[in-house]
Amino acid sequence: MTATQVSEAAQEIEKLLALHPKGYDLSLDRITRLLAALGNPQDRLPPVIHVAGTNGKGSVTAFSRAILEAAGLSVHVHTSPHLVNWHERYRLGAKGGKGALVGDRVLADAVRRVAEANAGQQITVFEILTAVTFLLFADHPADVAIIEVGLGGRFDATNVITRPAVSVIMPISLDHQSYLGDRVELIAAEKAGIMKRGCPVVIGHQEEEGVRDVLVATAERLGCPMSVYGQDFMAHEEFGRLVFQDERGLADLPLPRLPGRHQYANAAAAIRAVRAAGFDVPEAAIEKGLATVEWPGRLQRLAGGKLSHNGPPGAEIWVDGGHNPGAGQVIAEAMASFEEREPRPLFLIIGMINTKDPVGYFRAFLDLAEQVFTVPIHGSDAGLDPVALAEDAGFVGFETTATSSVAEALAIIAELVDEDPVPPRILIGGSLYLVGDVLAENGTPPR
CATH class of the missing domain: 3.40.1190.10 (Mur-like, catalytic domain)
Structure with a gap:
């Protein structure tokens, strides 16, 4: 099209x-x-x-x-x-x-x-x-x-x-x-x-x-x-x-x-x-x-694409639009099962809108993720400020960094793990708006 x-x-x-x-x-x-x-x-x-x-x-x-x-x-x-x-x-x-x-x-x-x-x-x-x-x-x-x-x-x-x-x-x-x-x-x-x-x-x-x-x-x-x-x-x-x-x-x-x-x-x-x-x-x-079966934007792995190239070489990058505590729980369970299969350090890149429960969502990942990076949502005027969202993640107990974009967050993660022998696993999520932005920027929209 x-x-x-x-x-x-x-x-x-x-x-x-x-x-x-x-x-x-x-x-x-x-x-x-x-x-x-x-x-x-x-x-x-x-x-x-x-x-x-x-x-x-x-x-x-x-x-x-x-x-x-x-x-x-x-x-x-x-x-x-x-x-x-x-x-x-x-x-x-x-x-x-x-x-x-x-x-x-x-x-x-x-x-x-x-x-x-x-x-x-x-x-x-x-x-x-x-x-x-x-x-x-x-x-x-x-x-x-x-x-x-x-x-x-x-x-x-x-x-x-x-x-x-x-x-x-x-x-x-x-x-x-x-x-x-x-x-x-x-x-x-x-x-x-x-x-x-x-x-x-x-x-x-x-x-x-x-x-x-x-x-x-x-x-x-x-x-x-x-x-x-x-x-x-x-x-x-x-x-x-x-x-x-x-x-x-x-x-x-x-x-x-x-x-x-x-x-x-x-x-x-x-x-x-x-x-x-x-x-x-x-x-x-x-x-x-x-x-x-196919269901774009729900535990979808980014296999190549413009945006994914900003991440660490060999990284496993997933996107999921789940945005409430219940969704956070099932996504975290999926990440835990991936960890059982193939251990990798997990990083979160999260953006959310202001009608959601960020604390409830983040709690599901507390024992799984190394660090949380927060990003703005460009596809909605209701997006939470990344600094405020980072504070919510910090309240749960995460080390957090507020960033201006997914591309910036991926680049920072790439620097952090540059010397690590095992490439990380990265979950981008918290909002369907964010996932839509990511798939568009990556050049991999749903077909």
Whole structure:
């Protein structure tokens, strides 16, 4: 995609950003009005897998897509936010093969149609972009649509789907408290809002028993056929393989391509979701999906690229957009497993926005990382000042250095380890905005 192609859709969206708020104002009234003006395209979708959760919803979306595509099905996918280009939010399915990010002219045309239907009325940009999702997915036939919730569930703009093939609730932890509540049980109740009476529900692995109780009680009240991780399906590693189990029995599968032990439960939820949605995919398709799955910006290793050359020779550089304490915990566990496999000194390069919990995030890495470097986030006006963020890391107990950019942080690390015999492992994270900046600067945007 050339810069000229990218700009047409981006320019249309930038016009909307100048007219409408960029953030969230949780309500279904505006999106319902807009969709009615468009002829209710959300009612003309293929079977929908609707995915919510604090962490893991992107991974289960990626696994589900990979498995379904491996079975030869055409799969539409909506995710948010994007990392580099707006087009990443919309993947259009292709029969018998991998789908592709929406073309620029197609996206620009859909944005214009939605903006015209809205006729300048009050609305958020996320609601307009969600309406674009439904318009694109209704206009282009496919076998299945995977739609990721933006924020919460009950009042999220995607929650106008009345009869999902399956609703999936992934791990829930504290995040977006100003919108969703300051207790995990309250957040669980909001995310449970995507469940629809009588429609199948898959509940992924939940660390908090109170969360699980809320989700199970909601599904029972609505009469939803329910599958709960650890009860109705599960997965574990055995002899370098992934053993998945549900009511059909055991399946001996390859370990997921996505790194980290937390991906075992995410993969299991995807397998169960695909089955609960009514897709009887062969085991060979599940195997291929686990082996070929891709999810940019989430424990993604930078293999070459312009920015990575600033780092120490031989360094192992990872990026991950996880930004809350729950995400910090699973990322730290992944880093610990890498350390078991191949010991290397670990350095963190972190940028965060001001709605997050830096102290909670940093605590997960306290016994793992050598030093923390903080950086500004250029992709958001809500980025935390690197000096203030360094103070948060110092409060946890880290040696910290505030820097002006990821490139500068990498260069400093290169000087620090110049004489070390073992190249370091470097994690760049704390924000999807930061990861997007890094992938763009590195010349490796999602495809």
